[in-house]
Amino acid sequence: xxxxxxxxxxxxxxxxxxxxxxxxxxxxxxxxxxxxxxxxxxxxxxxxxxxxxxxxxxxxxxxxxxxxxxxxxxxxxxxxxxxxxxxxxxxxxxxxxxxxxxxxxxxxxxxxxxxxxxxxxxxxxxxxxxxxxxxxxxxxxxxxxxxxxxxxxxxxxxxxxxxxxxxxxxxxxxxxxxxxxxxxxxxxxxxxxxxxxxxxxxxxxxxxxxxxxxxxxxxxxxxxxxxxxxxxxxxxxxxx
Numbered sequence: 001x002x003x004x005x006x007x008x009x010x011x012x013x014x015x016x017x018x019x020x021x022x023x024x025x026x027x028x029x030x031x032x033x034x035x036x037x038x039x040x041x042x043x044x045x046x047x048x049x050x051x052x053x054x055x056x057x058x059x060x061x062x063x064x065x066x067x068x069x070x071x072x073x074x075x076x077x078x079x080x081x082x083x084x085x086x087x088x089x090x091x092x093x094x095x096x097x098x099x100x101x102x103x104x105x106x107x108x109x110x111x112x113x114x115x116x117x118x119x120x121x122x123x124x125x126x127x128x129x130x131x132x133x134x135x136x137x138x139x140x141x142x143x144x145x146x147x148x149x150x151x152x153x154x155x156x157x158x159x160x161x162x163x164x165x166x167x168x169x170x171x172x173x174x175x176x177x178x179x180x181x182x183x184x185x186x187x188x189x190x191x192x193x194x195x196x197x198x199x200x201x202x203x204x205x206x207x208x209x210x211x212x213x214x215x216x217x218x219x220x221x222x223x224x225x226x227x228x229x230x231x232x233x234x235x236x237x238x239x240x
Contacts, residue, residue, distance in 0.1 A: 141168065176207075
């Protein structure tokens with residue numbers, strides 16, 4: 001009925017670091033007895049970040065855009081392979097870190113980088129795939145619509161000493177055409193990891209204009225993957 005205060009409780013634990021995040025999604029601006037809650041949660045080993053997320057919308061979307069930090073730096077850290085990542089409550093991070101290494105290694109294999117390529121990573125989140133690519137590429141540009149995730153991505157690049165990256169805030173279907181028109185930047189490889197809705201056709205049109213040698217498509221929905229592969233196949237690309 002969209003009544004009451006507590007909508008969701010989000011828990012996240014760093015697989016390698018053991019750091020724990022607690023985020024309560026609330027239908028309000030504050031939480032009664034928040035100090036008492038923080039005091040009790042801090043008794044748990046590894047408790048590193050406690051926050052509130054305000055979501056007062058009548059929607060099935062879990063997270064709102066506003067965060068209220070109650071304890072800690074506002075993020076936890078974890079590792080994928082040799083790379084370290086900052087993760088805040090609004091950031092997407094794969095839930096299976098062991099399998100994630102295999103997934104990203106496969107994406108890197110398909111990208112077939114030799115060291116000098118210009119690469120775009122679209123729907124880049126906190127820069128997980130971007131930084132994997134940056135270890136092997138000449139330069140990597142990442143695009144993500146969530147500002148906090150891009151803040152994490154920039155921090156993560158610095159944290160891992162990778163200076164051959166640049167990150168843009170905005171939807172991929174808006175940012176990529178705009179940057180391409182202004183800078184006429186060629187892409188050797190484009191990696192996309194879209195949400196379930198797949199890639200916007202406007203974005204696919206720009207990808208074709210940028211004439212990358214390879215497009216690596218990481219998908220979480222086989223139906224939209226098939227739709228987008230069909231479109232790409234009709235515009236000069238071959239599915240491998």
